[in-house]
Amino acid sequence: MDVWRLVLEARSPLSIASGKDELVDDVVLALTPAGLPYIPGTALAGVLRHALQAHVQDELGVNGAKEVADDVFGYAQGDDGRASRFECTHAHIHDSRDRVVSDVLAEVSPNEPILGPLVHRLPTKRQRVRINAHGAAADTGHFDRTVVPAGHRFSVELRLWSVNAQAAETARNWLEGLLSSPALSVGGLTRSGLGRLKVVRGAYRRLDLRNARELGVFLDRPAALDQIRGLHPWKAATAESPWATLPLNLRAEGALRVGQGSQALSRHGREIKLADAMPYVEPCVVWESPSKGQLTQRVVIPATAIKGAVAHRLAFHDRRHRGEWATPDSVRTALAEHAPKPTGVAAWLGTIKGEQGASYAGGLMFEDITLPLPSVPSPQVGHRTHNSIDRFTGSVRDGLLFTEEYLFRVSLPTALHLSLAACRRTDGVAWQALQDTLEDLVQGRLAIGADSASGLGYLEGDYSREDFEALRQAALQACGSPADATAQEMIHE
Incomplete structure (x- = not known):
């Protein structure tokens, strides 16, 4: 198993919708019960799956790229299917002292410099208007998106299972190339400036869970996602974008x-x-x-x-x-x-x-x-x-x-x-x-x-x-x- 613990920073505002209806806001953010924004694991997994398929499509063709994505991220088709080799936690937000807040019921003080405004003040909104073919604002075309301000940091753990070292190395190279891409982005309006992420620091280790000592390292990982005991410092390599x-x-x-x-x-x-x-x-x-x-x-x-x-x-x-x-x-x-x-x-x-x-x-x-x-x-x-x-x-x-x-x-x-x-x-x-x-x-x-x-x-x-x-x-x-x-x-x- 390859294990990464990464700290992601929003290079631009994030707008990851919860799908809920609300009378005031058109697009409501995904929030924990405490009212803090987070990045759902499904959002990261979906983005990485799509990026992997697009990355290898020129070399392997449409069908070959789909097979690679199915092998890493799993699939379900009728009675046939395969579990995902890729696992991803939710990405939880950091406070002003750069510590992850992973307790979904944690109370946030109004005086917390960067988290207090997220919970106790009106949300930041991006106003949008739909333009018609005449270049004028379309009737009833005004809407807004609630966003998380740029600069907020999130911690996440990624895990990748492999049956042998060769499969692990191939999948790791693909995944790390995607993580280092300048186009890494999640949520809505990613083509319009929102949702861009960068890895500011991370830790990594490949563990053979058949080995008792390395299994112990895996089981003794700290619960806090920003703690890296047992892992080695990792830096995203420059990859072809x-x-x-x-x-x-x-x-x-x-x-x-x-x-x-x-x-x-x-x-x-x-x-x-x-x-x-x-x-x-x-x-x-x-x-x-x-x-x-x-x-x-x-x-x-x-x-x-x-x-x-x-x-x-x-x-x-x-x-x-x-x-x-x-x-x-x-x-x-x-x-x-x-x-x-x-x-x-x-x-x-x-x-x-x-x-x-x-x-x-x-x-x-x-x-x-x-x-x-x-x-x-x-x-x-x-x-x-x-x-x-x-x-x-x-x-x-x-x-x-x-x-x-x-x-x-x-x-x-x-x-x-x-x-x-x-x-x-x-x-x-x-x-x-x-x-x-x-x-x-x-x-x-x-x-x-x-x-x-x-x-x-x-x-x-x-x-x-x-x-x-x-x-x-x-x-x-x-x-x-x-x-x-x-x-x-x-x-x-």
Whole structure:
């Protein structure tokens, strides 16, 4: 048996749904009876099974990859089946002193720096809105997701049974490669910036349970998951990732406001009057030392702000290159509740069952952009007053004066991750549509956030066009699609 005890840190907020209905929140977190978030073992096992199958699919094919996943994680098919060789505990959260809280009935003090707010204050929520084919907010399309702030740590134990040393070594290499992948993520909206995890420390040991001494080591393991007596220090090795990363160096051309925050950033907002609309601010945990975590606030540009804009511009360029022009019938189809996605959008952003006869996850993964709270006063925070004008008289409407805060010319470093599997199923037109969309984003033709009609939200920046082109050529050669020449003709026409 291979045994790991790992400490996982949330690189971005986690949103692991409990599946419960609630009148206030649309998506409720999985919580212990004490009200603390945890990562269910089924969530980790499911993610690792899917990642293992995708990792070996290119080498072994679909059927071979399924056999490997069935061998490690088990299966049930009619009267036939096999128990899983992989075992996983729930991942329990840590307190501010980096100690695991594994007692599901533990009482949490309101004064505990990082756990108290989770239990005794209103939860952190990410607001979402569904956009229709016209680029406007869809009716009844507003919803929210409750999240666990980034930076929280969790402890978990993984166990892997094997019948011999060779099978153990093979499965261990696969599993450790998945654990060290930058794409390790759980929960909802993993393609939209949430759920990313990293291993901050761990311990490991291979035990032969036929040996009495090693069986004793296994049985004498401490109950607390963050205790590693009997195990050896372990560090995740660098492994080949199934994702390619394309850094994006973005900067706001002028003003930018994304989301709706509740904390004033300007001196006017703090000392005179709180603005009616402010940039989104979210808590996160920062570990000032190995055993001291503190809750702090940061400005967040959610990944969904970029992904939503990219998705709609991607659909425009894909339809343009394929000659799918707007007609009354096509517009009605696009506005239908379960309208099929354009070919290129489905290839890059995934599709659900029933759309174009296939279902697969998106091949693009976006990251949240996080910024420290600016000092007060700061040249990167602006404050302005708006009023509403009567359309008939041209005068100011009574009682409709409001104010907003915005960020000004801030740097927005981020990255776009491309699934290599998705790259290989994507044709030349979809690649060209993605490149055109990225060019629009970095050249100030695609706005994100609020009030783009008034000039807010436009960006400037750059990305490595050489890396993008190398990735495209490698992917098109791997898939060997004969449609690429036709695609280029369509684009040139």
